[in-house]
Amino acid sequence: MRIDIPGWATVDIEYVICDYNGTIAVDGMLIPELAPRLERLAQLVEVHVLTADTFGTVREQCAPFDVQVDVFPSDHAALSKQQVAASLPGGVCCLGNGFNDRLMFQEADLAIAIMEHEGASVVSLNCADVVVSRAADAFDLLLNPKRLIATLRG
Numbered sequence: 420m421r422i423d424i425p426g427w428a429t430v431d432i433e434y435v436i437c438d439y440n441g442t443i444a445v446d447g448m449l450i451p452e453l454a455p456r457l458e459r460l461a462q463l464v465e466v467h468v469l470t471a472d473t474f475g476t477v478r479e480q481c482a483p484f485d486v487q488v489d490v491f492p493s494d495h496a497a498l499s500k501q502q503v504a505a506s507l508p509g510g511v512c513c514l515g516n517g518f519n520d521r522l523m524f525q526e527a528d529l530a531i532a533i534m535e536h537e538g539a540s541v542v543s544l545n546c547a548d549v550v551v552s553r554a555a556d557a558f559d560l561l562l563n564p565k566r567l568i569a570t571l572r573g
Contacts, residue, residue, distance in 0.1 A: 432561065436503065439470035469499070511526065516535060532551070
């Protein structure tokens with residue numbers, strides 16, 4: 420998915436990495452309005468869901484979707500997420516909210532911080548290119564790139 424953002428960059432998004440809890444899920448449950456968006460996004464790019472899986476629900480909740488799920492120990496989540504983002508050959512967009520998302524944001528070609536019900540780490544907000552209040556808005560920026568262009572153009 421190529422997005423030409425005048426005065427900022429041209430990004431070729433091939434991979435979208437999503438944190439799970441606090442980003443696309445609340446209390447371990449996928450936010451319902453994301454289901455059709457996640458399905459659509461997974462048809463366009465390779466989607467990875469990376470998490471410490473606090474509630475133990477990510478595999479069940481993501482089973483209906485064509486996404487790759489990786490679960491990490493909570494004390495290694497930040498470095499594990501960073502390693503996944505760095506291992507991809509480019510075109511990486513990361514979605515997250517927590518302090519442990521800051522390192523993957525630094526590896527991303529496009530980083531979107533999401534506030535949702537848990538709020539967001541100020542450190543991660545400062546590493547993001549865009550901040551949105553809802554996960555649906557982040558997905559919609561990618562599915563409707565003119566919105567993203569309007570936000571980031573120089």
